[in-house]
Amino acid sequence: MAATMKDIARLTGLGLATISKYMNGGTVRPKNKKLIEDAVKELRFVPNEFARSLKTSLSRTVGVVIPELGNQFITSIITTMDDMLRKHDYAVIVCDCRTDAKREREAVSFLVHKRVDGLINMSTDQSGEHLKPALEAGIPIVLVDRMVKPLTGKVSAVVVDNVDAAEKATRYLIESGHTDIGLVLGNDCIYTTQKRRDGYLNAYAEFSLTPREELIRFSDYTMEGGYAAMKRLISLPQRPTAVFVTNFEMTLGAMIALNEAQLRVPENMSFIGFDKLDLFGAVFPNLTLVKQPQNAIGECVAKQILRLMADPHADALHQIITLATSLNVGGSTRDLRTP
Amino acid sequence: MAATMKDIARLTGLGLATISKYMNGGTVRPKNKKLIEDAVKELRFVPNEFARSLKTSLSRTVGVVIPELGNQFITSIITTMDDMLRKHDYAVIVCDCRTDAKREREAVSFLVHKRVDGLINMSTDQSGEHLKPALEAGIPIVLVDRMVKPLTGKVSAVVVDNVDAAEKATRYLIESGHTDIGLVLGNDCIYTTQKRRDGYLNAYAEFSLTPREELIRFSDYTMEGGYAAMKRLISLPQRPTAVFVTNFEMTLGAMIALNEAQLRVPENMSFIGFDKLDLFGAVFPNLTLVKQPQNAIGECVAKQILRLMADPHADALHQIITLATSLNVGGSTRDLRTP
DNA sequence: TTGAAAGCGCTAACAC
DNA sequence: GTGTTAGCGCTTTCAA
Numbered sequence: 001m002a003a004t005m006k007d008i009a010r011l012t013g014l015g016l017a018t019i020s021k022y023m024n025g026g027t028v029r030p031k032n033k034k035l036i037e038d039a040v041k042e043l044r045f046v047p048n049e050f051a052r053s054l055k056t057s058l059s060r061t062v063g064v065v066i067p068e069l070g071n072q073f074i075t076s077i078i079t080t081m082d083d084m085l086r087k088h089d090y091a092v093i094v095c096d097c098r099t100d101a102k103r104e105r106e107a108v109s110f111l112v113h114k115r116v117d118g119l120i121n122m123s124t125d126q127s128g129e130h131l132k133p134a135l136e137a138g139i140p141i142v143l144v145d146r147m148v149k150p151l152t153g154k155v156s157a158v159v160v161d162n163v164d165a166a167e168k169a170t171r172y173l174i175e176s177g178h179t180d181i182g183l184v185l186g187n188d189c190i191y192t193t194q195k196r197r198d199g200y201l202n203a204y205a206e207f208s209l210t211p212r213e214e215l216i217r218f219s220d221y222t223m224e225g226g227y228a229a230m231k232r233l234i235s236l237p238q239r240p241t242a243v244f245v246t247n248f249e250m251t252l253g254a255m256i257a258l259n260e261a262q263l264r265v266p267e268n269m270s271f272i273g274f275d276k277l278d279l280f281g282a283v284f285p286n287l288t289l290v291k292q293p294q295n296a297i298g299e300c301v302a303k304q305i306l307r308l309m310a311d312p313h314a315d316a317l318h319q320i321i322t323l324a325t326s327l328n329v330g331g332s333t334r335d336l337r338t339p
Numbered sequence: 340m341a342a343t344m345k346d347i348a349r350l351t352g353l354g355l356a357t358i359s360k361y362m363n364g365g366t367v368r369p370k371n372k373k374l375i376e377d378a379v380k381e382l383r384f385v386p387n388e389f390a391r392s393l394k395t396s397l398s399r400t401v402g403v404v405i406p407e408l409g410n411q412f413i414t415s416i417i418t419t420m421d422d423m424l425r426k427h428d429y430a431v432i433v434c435d436c437r438t439d440a441k442r443e444r445e446a447v448s449f450l451v452h453k454r455v456d457g458l459i460n461m462s463t464d465q466s467g468e469h470l471k472p473a474l475e476a477g478i479p480i481v482l483v484d485r486m487v488k489p490l491t492g493k494v495s496a497v498v499v500d501n502v503d504a505a506e507k508a509t510r511y512l513i514e515s516g517h518t519d520i521g522l523v524l525g526n527d528c529i530y531t532t533q534k535r536r537d538g539y540l541n542a543y544a545e546f547s548l549t550p551r552e553e554l555i556r557f558s559d560y561t562m563e564g565g566y567a568a569m570k571r572l573i574s575l576p577q578r579p580t581a582v583f584v585t586n587f588e589m590t591l592g593a594m595i596a597l598n599e600a601q602l603r604v605p606e607n608m609s610f611i612g613f614d615k616l617d618l619f620g621a622v623f624p625n626l627t628l629v630k631q632p633q634n635a636i637g638e639c640v641a642k643q644i645l646r647l648m649a650d651p652h653a654d655a656l657h658q659i660i661t662l663a664t665s666l667n668v669g670g671s672t673r674d675l676r677t678p
Numbered sequence: 679t680t681g682a683a684a685g686c687g688c689t690a691a692c693a694c
Numbered sequence: 695g696t697g698t699t700a701g702c703g704c705t706t707t708c709a710a
Contacts, residue, residue, distance in 0.1 A: 004703055015681035020705060029679065049454055050396070051703035053389040054686050061432075069414040079408050079435050086434070086446075091453050093400075093430045096418050107425075114399075114430050115388055224621045256622055259598045282563045283595055343687055354697035359689060368695065390687035393702050 003043035011039040023047055053115075061091045062118040062305055063111030067099040071221070072248045073275060073294065074122065077144065080298025081120065088306060090117070097124060105130040112137050118305040123148050126189065131155070140308030144301050146191035147320065156308060157320045158300045162192050165290050165325040166199025166246065169272045172288075172327060173242045174207050177336030178270060181211065182233040182243035184250055186221040193218070196246045215240055219250060226250025230257035234269075242270035242333060246290075251277065255284050270333035288330040293323050342382035350378040362386055392454075400430045401457040401644060402450030406438040410560070411587045412614060412633065413461065416483065419637025420459065427645060429456070436463060444469040451476050457644040462487050465528065470494070479647035483640050485530035486659065495647060496659045497639045501531050504629045504664040505538025505585065508611045511627075511666060512581045513546050516675030517609060520550065521572040521582035523589055525560040532557070535585045554579055558589060565589025569596035573608075581609035581672060585629075590616065594623050609672035625669040632662050 005019045012019075012035040022028045022036050039045070053059050062085060066074050082092045093116065095107035104124045111119060112133045119134050119141045128148040134141055135154060143157035166183075173181050183200050186193040197216065204211050214236060219225035226245055233240055234257065245251045251273035255265075263269045265287075273289040300321055308317060344358045351358075351374040361367045361375050378384070392398050401424060405413050421431045432455065434446035443463045450458060451472045458473050458480045467487040473480055474493060482496035505522075512520050522539050525532040536555065543550050553575060558564035565584055572579055573596065584590045590612035594604075602608045604626075612628040639660055647656060 006703075009681095016704085017682080017706075018680055021680085024705085027679075032679090046452060048393070048703050049452065050389060050392040050398070051686090052705080054387070054393045054688085054703080055705045057389070057686080059389070061430075069408075069418050070411060072409060075408040075414065079437075082433070082435060086449060091400075091432045091449070094421070094433050095425070096421060098418075110425060110430070113385060113388065227622045253622060256595065256598065259595065262601075283566045283592060345687075348697095355688085356690080356698080357696055360696085363689085366695075371695085387687050390702090391689080393687080393704085394689045396702080 002048070003045040004048065005045075007043055008036060008039045008045055011043065012036055057115075058117055059115045060089055061093060061114065061116045062120060062309075063107075063114070063116040064092055064094045064120045065104060065107045065111070066094065066096055066122045067104075067124045069094070069096040073145075073292070076276065076294045077298040077301070080295050081302045084299060084302035085306070090306075099124050101125040101130065109133050112139065118142070118309045120144060120301055120305055122146055123191075126191065140305065142301050142304045142308065144297065148191075152320075153318060154315075156304045156318045158297055158304060158323065159191075159320070160292050160297070160323045160325050162195030162325075163199040163202065165292075165327075166196040166244070167203045168199075168325075168327045169244050169290050170200045170203035171206065172329075173244065173270065173272065173333060174203060174209070176242075176270070176333055178240075178242040178333075179209060180238065180240040180242070181215060182230075182240040183211070183216045184226060184229040184233075184243065184245040184254060185216065185218050186247065186250075188218045190221075193246075200244070212238075221247045221249060223249045223253035223256075226253030227257045228253075230254035231261075234258075234261050234263065240269075241336065242272070244272045246274050248273075248275035248277075251275070251287075251289070255287075265332045266334040272327075272333060286330040286332060288332045289328050291326050291328050293325070296323055341387070342384040343387065344384075346382050347375060347378045347384055350382065351375055396454075397456055398454045399428055400432060400453065400455045401459060401648075402446075402453070402455040403431055403433045403459045404443060404446045404450070405433065405435055405461045406443075406463045408433070408435040412484075412631070415615065415633045416637040416640070419634050420641045423638060423641035424645070429645075438463050440464040440469065448472050451478065457481070457648045459483060459640055459644055461485055462530075465530065479644065481640050481644045481647065483636065487530075491659075492657060493654075495643045495657045497636055497643060497662065498530075498659070499631050499636070499662045499664050501534030501664075502538040502541065504631075504666075505535040505583070506542045507538075507664075507666045508583050508629050509539045509542035510545065511668070512583065512609060512611065512672060513542060513548070515581075515609070515672055517579075517581040517672075518548060519577065519579040519581070520554060521569075521579040522550070522555045523565060523568040523572075523582065523584040523593060524555065524557050525586060525589075527557045529560075532585075539583070551577075560586045560588060562588045562592035562595075565592030566596045567592075569593035570600075573597075573600050573602065579608075580675065581611070583611045585613050587612075587614035587616075590614070590626075590628070594626075604671045605673040611666075611672060625671060627669040627671045628667050630665050630667050632664070635662055 005016055008019050009016050085092055097103035097107050101124055108130050119139050122144045123146050128151040141155040143155055147157050147159055185197055217229040219229040245254045265271045273287050275292055277287050277289050344355055347358050348355050424431055436442035436446050440463055447469050458478050461483045462485050467490040480494040482494055486496050486498055556568040558568040584593045604610045612626050614631055616626050616628050
């Protein structure tokens, strides 16, 4: 059987309270400190988290509900958060809901039952209904990447400026003389898809232009989806001179399609991709791309939830944090004006 | 404040033990059952997991330590396990150790402190030292995908027959008349790498052949790695007529390299890939590949850990389960004998 | 600074 | 089948 604080008390002749205080970083007479430390070592004492949790009603655990584990953007954020939270002695419970609203609801209620101290969610359900149990239980919530309108003020959120990201990329292409720019988006009911489309349209509007309908392809943020969307764009009677793809997996698929069609970038097609392409810089070097600050997002989310958990009844602390993206200019676009 | 069993007892006039029994699936007089259910609903009673854990010393939590979250094989297994374990009311805590032995050690000790009821590990440290704390704490362990020799008998393991997998693929190519077969492996200190190389060599030996050294490329199970390894193989003075790549990410990278070099499959190069290529069948259709039973692995691991946790002191239950792979013949290899 | 004592909410003997 | 009771191991008043 594992040693308890009682054992330490017996061995040192001190009271339980003193041991507890020491264990929680309180001030203890140096002599006693040494006494306790020796006993801890001798008995290999480790505090019982269950008892501590029962007493404090804190699990030192945070739940994360995501739509999909097999996605570069998501796993990278999880890895960063997990790192930071673990450093603060929080365990992370990840629930993949496969972009399914029912599973998402179940995941939230599971985590509430498990009494997580905080909840992080990249929402599938845009109504926010699934988060009700957590809200009612007073569990602080941080949304990632996707805002959920009806929850404004009740939760914190960390998102990127998607409108600006797409606007910058599109503007850059238009300024290079492109007017037929293909756009490959995710599913049209997803928050980021909507924002990125808005940004694309904004850029066109700035120049008093309107893109042809058929240039805007809703896909699904997967490699296959990106591949298929690019193939369609390529085979359009009036093929676009440039394409902007809005996530990592689809960028990969789109590049493969281009490769396969023997279209050279940027000679035959200008191309702007998305996200961590440096991850495989070797494979498609020198791509121009929109970069989301993935590490910063993960860190920011971790910080937010940590803050909220430290001050549980501070509803006033809820805020929406918008992070900027950058346009990394490589050599994958051609300037049509200076041929 | 949340309702407790005491509140239910007061409301129903029943004793604590009866409520507890009911909550744990015990038999209760129908009349009382109804009474309790009504009270539970009225008070929105939810059992306090902390108190339960303190009493039972069970966290209903399992820890998973993996080398890398951004990997198709790993995330797919995690998703399957997570699903099954959650159905049994277990939460899964995932710790990514980035293929770093120190981080791995820390992750294990973190999970032991969190008092997980079971531990699942795809090991980075082949000595098994990192699992000592869990072993000492009597926490059941299931290894996935990679055996750790020194731990034989002390843990369960679920692996695939890597030797056979590589042997089958290589034999198939040799029987098709190929004698110069490139092999792209992971890092040479990883269990699966060693086994797959053994399988490759076995097949050559069967035919009393020996492969040229330069055909065996140790890489790192990433897309970039696969891309680079394939490029090297392509540029060999004596280029192989076939290549066998041994994981998903590297297969992807290798195919891109082939594409880029304008080498047609199978006309200019025979190719056998690895794993869930159907995931993007659209992108590279009809590839011949070795398929690991990813779902079965996840399910098997979940079942094993569940069994071990149900019967904690049954060290005799430890077993190594080896799952078979299949060679899915597509059209990406050419038969050199019937041109 | 320290110690004694009272629980946190549940489970599991044990007696009825 | 049900009720009484004694803890699980910790934290936290409160008094010394």
